[in-house]
Amino acid sequence: MGEDILKEENLVVQLKEGSKEAFDGLYEKYKDMAIRTAYLITGNLSDSEDVTQETFVKVWLHIRELKNDSGFKPWMMQILVRTAYKAGRKRKREIPDDEAVIRMENRIDISSLDKIIRQEEAEMIAMAVKALPVKLRVVVVMHYYNMLSVKEIAQALGIMEGTVKSRLHTARKRMEKMLVN
């Protein structure tokens, strides 16, 4: 773990000096996390690719503005979620889209009733997340998927910790209501 952190810090230092190899290394490490987070926020595969692209281009262009070499991930997340938030707000997709339905249909290996029930429950929860307004959805994704603390989310979004807590609470209540209904 410590070695990983050191390796990442080295990549950041090299990237600040213009190393394309360092950029490729960081991209490889975070590309799937980035596109998945973007997908959960935008609810759309095409948008999530655009968001990931824009995020990594900004990383390349602005890496020297990162003051703390060990803080790459939260800094990148800040760029990512703000870019995704913007895309999500623009698209205003608050219902599941066709792509998500197709992807759900393509899921394989459902061999037991128990699996089906658990899968349906997971799909319903995922749909409830997608149905949230984007400002609530962003904090839910950052907290539950990216495992960020309230403080980290507040820093990334530039809002108060109390606002994050309030949004998480509201999101949770809304989702519960949707799932009950």
Place this chain on the structure above:
Amino acid sequence: MWAEQDFDSKIRAALTKECDDISASEQLKCRIDESICKKQAKTLHLRTNSQDGQEWRMNMRHRSMKKIGIIVAAACLLVSGITVVAGKSVRINISGSATPTYTDYADLEKAEEKLGYAVDSVEQFTNGYSFEDININELEAYGEEDNKLYHMPTMQISYTRDDKDIDLYIQQRVEELVISKQPDATRTCGDVLVRCDEYTYKFVPASYELTEEDKANEQKDNYFISYGSDEIEITKLTDVRWEKDGLYYELLGFDLDLNSEEMLDMAEEILMAD
């Protein structure tokens, strides 16, 4: 209805399951590299002559100082790099945030307050390019001995249509810009002369050996070869600029689906928006 901890773990599991079969494609990496190449032509490409060891640089080993001076004079005035004003070389460094300063056109007035002056701009062009965001950047200019000459805020307004982007850069006029290249097209709008220039950038790997054709192209004042790319890529920059009321305006984009006249039309729309 749900126990809190149980619900939390269910949300976590559901989100993981929802996206665990998504992964970044090879094409996406190509798109990122291509986009970086294009952005570099606006920024990094022009920092090559920097005396700051930390400056990012494209390895333009085959370029002479003179050539770099010409490149910059011919290319972007309002982005980072070395430019030539009043016959002297000036290093321009522009820093800004990775996230846009404003994403709502209604905030233009706030941006103008930060700049300290009003600018000409439009929210939407008649050809469909529409407002994306505004960035306020900090420009610093250094002289030949790396002495700081001046600094000022500058504005960048981005427009988009389909997958194409055009940026409008605005800054206060400091000194007269020397442009040796003849413009590809010009238009007079009232008492303002607008010029349009087209440039070709060829990005090549560090190990690339110039062909005879490359060597001939390099002699042109609108063709540049830049080292450091993974693959060979040729991209076209269209650049429109004018000066009005003590401000420099520069409208530019890469591989646009617009010709010189259409770019001049956009400049005219901005000028008429006054």
